Amino acid sequence: MASNKRKRIYKTLILYVVLVALAVLFIFPLAWMVSTSLKPDDQVFLVPPKWIPNPIMWENYPKALRYLSFWSHLRNSCIITFIPMIGELLSASLVAYSFARLRWPGRDLLFLICLSTMMLPAQVTMIPTFVLFHKLGWVETLLPLVVPAFFGGGAFNIFLLRQFFVTLPMELSDAARVDGCNELGIFFRIMLPLAKPALMVVAIFSFIWHWNDFMGPLIYVIKTEELYPLSLGLFRFTGPYGQTQFSYLMAASTVVLLPALLLFIFAQQYFTEGIALSGLKG
Numbered sequence: 001m002a003s004n005k006r007k008r009i010y011k012t013l014i015l016y017v018v019l020v021a022l023a024v025l026f027i028f029p030l031a032w033m034v035s036t037s038l039k040p041d042d043q044v045f046l047v048p049p050k051w052i053p054n055p056i057m058w059e060n061y062p063k064a065l066r067y068l069s070f071w072s073h074l075r076n077s078c079i080i081t082f083i084p085m086i087g088e089l090l091s092a093s094l095v096a097y098s099f100a101r102l103r104w105p106g107r108d109l110l111f112l113i114c115l116s117t118m119m120l121p122a123q124v125t126m127i128p129t130f131v132l133f134h135k136l137g138w139v140e141t142l143l144p145l146v147v148p149a150f151f152g153g154g155a156f157n158i159f160l161l162r163q164f165f166v167t168l169p170m171e172l173s174d175a176a177r178v179d180g181c182n183e184l185g186i187f188f189r190i191m192l193p194l195a196k197p198a199l200m201v202v203a204i205f206s207f208i209w210h211w212n213d214f215m216g217p218l219i220y221v222i223k224t225e226e227l228y229p230l231s232l233g234l235f236r237f238t239g240p241y242g243q244t245q246f247s248y249l250m251a252a253s254t255v256v257l258l259p260a261l262l263l264f265i266f267a268q269q270y271f272t273e274g275i276a277l278s279g280l281k282g
Contacts, residue, residue, distance in 0.1 A: 036250040037250035044246045065251075068233050073229055080145040085203055087146070088157055089202055091152055093187075093199065093202075094187070097165055114152075138220070139220055141220070157202045160198060172194075200267060212260065230256045
């Protein structure tokens with residue numbers, strides 16, 4: 001018994017040592033970014049790095065945000081983040097509900113085709129998609145970054161929500177039908193309230209993806225600086241010949257990172273619960 005107890009203690013100790021080592025490894029870039037954002041230019045590339053700047057340049061933050069045109073880019077980031085998030089939550093949940101709860105010809109085949117699109121690299125569809133939006137006259141507008149979210153919501157989101165809807169008892173739907181409720185009523189009044197954990201996971205993934213999206217704005221609004229989101233606005237700190245204002249860049253990057261970081265911290269409980277209930281845990 002004592003031997004088994006000692007083994008469990010050793011295993012737990014090793015596990016915590018590995019977790020702490022991994023935590024330090026992953027937090028290193030974040031710590032370097034925050035430290036660099038407070039440094040004068042002559043301390044940015046010191047070897048070994050000087051983790052606590054002297055002096056601490058708090059003024060890097062307001063200077064960086066003024067140079068970035070922060071509020072203008074923030075408005076664009078909010079548009080291409082929150083509107084697509086709403087579109088994905090609505091459209092993906094409707095499609096997932098249909099795949100999970102309704103019976104119609106070709107349902108399983110279409111679901112298989114939907115899943116297969118996740119294996120298709122984005123680079124394959126990049127040019128045809130651009131040509132389509134160009135012919136619609138949407139290039140140099142935010143429409144290509146907003147409208148597609150309302151048409152399906154993405155294969156992964158559909159799969160995640162479908163896995164959740166499958167776990168709900170069919171008796172709930174049957175009882176609602178007996179009471180005279182139609183399918184849309186069942187969906188909005190019963191299924192969506194029960195699917196809050198899975199919807200939170202989709203919302204978190206959607207927010208982080210669209211907030212950090214760089215390639216989409218780079219393709220569709222590269223000529224119109226007034227439409228740049230924050231992710232693309234950070235380009236301002238890179239000069240035409242490769243000179244980069246690292247202190248200002250790291251200060252602006254820290255501010256841009258904060259919303260996604262705070263969202264994950266405060267929504268972590270819903271995130272883990274949604275993953276577990278959707279059957280996606282390892």
